Amino acid sequence: MAGTFSPVVGSLVWVEDPDAAWIDGEVLELNGDNIKVLCTSGKTVVVKASNVYPKDAEAPPCGVDDMTKLAYLHEPGVLDNLRSRYDINEIYTYTGNILIAVNPFCKLPHLYDNHMMAQYKGAAFGELSPHPFAVADAAYRLMINEGISQSILVSGESGAGKTESTKLLMRYLAYMGGRAAAEGRTVEQQVLEDVKKYKLGHPRTFHYLNQSKCFELDGVDDSKEYIETKRAMDIVGISSDEQEAIFRVVAAVLHLGNIEFAKGKEIDSSVPKDEKSRFHLNTAAELLMCDVKALEDSLCKRIIVTRDETITKWLDPDSAAVSRDALAKIVYSRLFDWLVDTINSSIGQDPESKYLIGVLDIYGFESFKTNSFEQFCINLTNEKLQQHFNQHVFKMEQEEYTKEEINWSYIEFVDNQDILDLIEKKPGGIIALLDEACMFPRSTHETFAQKLYQTFKNHKRFSKPKLSRTDFTICHYAGDVSRRI
Template structure:
């Protein structure tokens, strides 16, 4: 590779790589990947990784690797729809890989079907096992639950029975094991800190009749020491979250932060975990298993005693080299622990502060300094917890064990766990012993896979302090054709089985050979064979009493020429072993102490002193102890457990599930390529593909698939051939392919041969595409020229049609303008006619009103005249009467002379008024006659002129129809002049508003008649 930093405003790195080092990719690979990596056209790391990533992004978390091997990528989310009863029904009885997607149920179903071949429960075959391995947090425990749930479903009874069913008891054992054997680590919130092998037992009818659980390598050091961001075992926190009366009974009311064994880490609570509910769930599971109330109380009393024991501290005693309780707080916790153990407080104190040596059947008691007393306290806590865990497992086995003699068929489910990586002296620790506390555990646990690899071809584990994975013995491997590839960065060894593959080779008549790499040199380096081995040398050192410096020196002398062993030049307390994936550095300090479990016989005092039968039962009686009771080796114990497991697994037929952790954030939807690739390498998946690619025929295609895909490479040899096998033979000979085999229905190709065929196919397809491209190019150019000519003709036609249309448009535009002008004149004339009609009606109405007013005025005048005449007549009559009376009375005449004169004057005035009224009446009648005559003349003249105007407009309209555009424009002006002259002549005002408001229907009818005349 050649990286270069490119210049410019934006800095980016350009990487150039040779094309020969770039892996090929199948161009026809599906976007969602394939459900079996062996179906990939190119079996290399990028191809396998991309296939898993594509399936993960499509929410397909399971993928096969060959036959009976499943890769399970942890989705980090709840997927209940994948594990329903309906899903189990689909996989029940289905053949492996038959249409159904990869699933743990398929592996469990394959194991169950292999246990009873051909669905014949009377005919039993070899016992089965399902081996589940993976990094911490990869989902091994959950996968194990799914496997056990399916097997319990397959072996469940149809009819109800009294008491809890066996399958229910088996499933309920898991909450108990998780409570006392699981803890939070930096990698997993629910990490199993032990390995377990669950043996499911079935009777001759295929019904589950019992089960047995075997546990290995419980991490007892976690009881006393935990790292930051981790927790102790769940049961301690569950007890601290129990109901108040329970916490008060066991004196744990202060919570986990007050106990030394729990507060060494800042992490006390786990998100989405309710410890109070888990406490109730665990007690319920204990009930189902059959543990009595008294035993349950004793269990949690021991758990509480361990917590109180952790808070006991020691100080220098009065005598030199002795120790005593440090303060009142320590005395309280020691007293509480003794009370919970139901033993004497002094006996417990002496057990921690004194050391008893047995010399020639004589006990010699010596005092212990505070450091040794603390170690003894921690050892007691670890021992009691370990015995408690073993007691629970034994109780579970007694409860779920087979009750009859018909349980001859078994399926074992093996779940392993891993310790996390410790960087020894290269990181800061809260306790000086924390840097070394797991070194011996690391080596002994690497002995576990090493011993396993010694039995069957495994590569050794590499560098992190992890629990090893489990594999199968060589005696079981060789007859079945098993290739085992191990192991891992996280302590995973993996066995890849080719039994079904070999059967397929035999069925197709293909010749094949086995190939595996057992890494025997690394196994011998770690083993305890007579010729040597690190663990054997460690046991020898413990027996002879050498120091760790002497142990390191012996290691250098024994293995200095071994290529997998090295030691630094200056620090002789370290040594390095080159494991499968990388080198691992070990510290020899405290190796000897960690390898020896002494003081076991001293704890018999606690057994005999305790009044609690449960606590006494946790330790064997003194008579059962032998020489080894003085001390025992951790490595030897691991060997015994391993041999026990090997004896169980040697007779089984394995099925495998490799769990993958996609990211360290424990979040769904995140797929870290390098992390997954590292796990695939360490789990042996890549090694398996390499072996399959180099030693066998990883690519298999049926005759029809090969002919359909590559038949056009040699059409002459395929023409007229009815035998597909002969046609395939001629086809492969034609293309020059070698080192392949043709079976009865399939063609078996070596690694890379499919790529070679694809390259030839792509070359032919490329040539065909070139020819097609040239033909299409010629046709396209011809079509382009035709379209250009057509387009040119269309453009010319468009231009000519546009010119003609524009000319016509101009004429139409002028005609439209003239039409609009005439329409405007017409509207103006109509408006004038309406106005004239309105004024004519107005004059007529005014004339009628005037006549009526004059008639009324004349009537009034006549009435007034009559009144005056009447008054005049009456006055004359009065005068006559007065004269006659005067004549009669002359004296009275003289008196009334003044009155007579007055009356006479008034009479004269009335005569004058009457005369003026008569004159006004005459003048009014005269004026009325004159006005009526004038109005009649004007109306007659207006009617005449209106008729003349209508005739003139009719004449003009007729003339408009025959005249040209210029005459029309002139006529328009003439009409405008005519209208204006008519307006000025008649002085026609605009119709008043009151006239509009007072328009009568008769006026509208008359106006409409005028409009019709005008339009005609």
């Protein structure tokens, strides 16, 4: 879009800004390739003409409910529209039949009550304000009327609001299917008792809960949410003993995460670091109902079974921490799988059903201070989803227009095929190289890193952070992420 736009003196434009992403202004002077812009913030900037985008002077101050109504469909226009709507508490916007949700970071109960569901029931798509209920309704109607199974894909970075949106989609589908959820109630006292029972404290004091930004939200009461979760468990038929077991396991995982290790007496051995770590170890063992010494050994030692004997080897503090995290992850993951199975069997999914609506809620794009193989896999999944989205929305649509010889200007989109190739191409991608390295007995983190640095020296999506011997950075569609090998 920027390429085809020729600003003149007086044109209203968007220019890129390091702090605000985009700011608007008016062109003061043209000077060959450079233009001088007076921004509404008061500052004057000189930018390349090819880097400015036209601003729609007639854009309504409250924005438009569908991006396709914008005079110019470019990044600053889209972001400005989302902001204008967010300012008046409109968190949803369409782009054709895609729904964009902006996280409100507060409760909006009036948006999701039974009255709202009744409104969206059977309303033509686009007739009412953009809403997840409208998307769910459209899928439901297509499934019933046309007899075609549907899928709804929810995408976005971690914390963007995918799971909340998924819950809303499910709530609407349950409503249409005649299984509406009941309202919740508060029992503060019970929450306090449970906090004591599981020896929990403020969320900030638990290592595992502080891996990325934490927010306290206005109008969101965690005690209420907790009670509602328990009520929901009652409804799906999880007994109170099972509920207690669930919370014991979750609390134990949190306590496990707070066990730190120090060097022990033996060479390369480890012990819980101090009284605090001992407390968390004891509590974890108590909650998991296992022997505390056995738990400690399982973290600080490794048992190697060979054909003739069983060897017990001490682990150094770093390795013990890795064991601790592995145990926490596997326990949590088993609990999760158990919950999913229990819920699925209790809501009585009909094995005979002819059609279904699949709602996909995935882990979003992640970028932490330290990113491991897990983030690598999560972000690869998100890249693949983005590729699917591109294919679906842009490539297919544009091919259709070309086939039917409809005159249409191509919308520029960033094709992320090059990142997918970098990661998963066979042979030659990062995963293929990792496979190779794993087969090679003398591989170390350094040799693998060297191999990557060499192979992808000139790849524009790959770089090596300065001053690092084993880290590498991948330039994802959603931002750069550096990983430790």
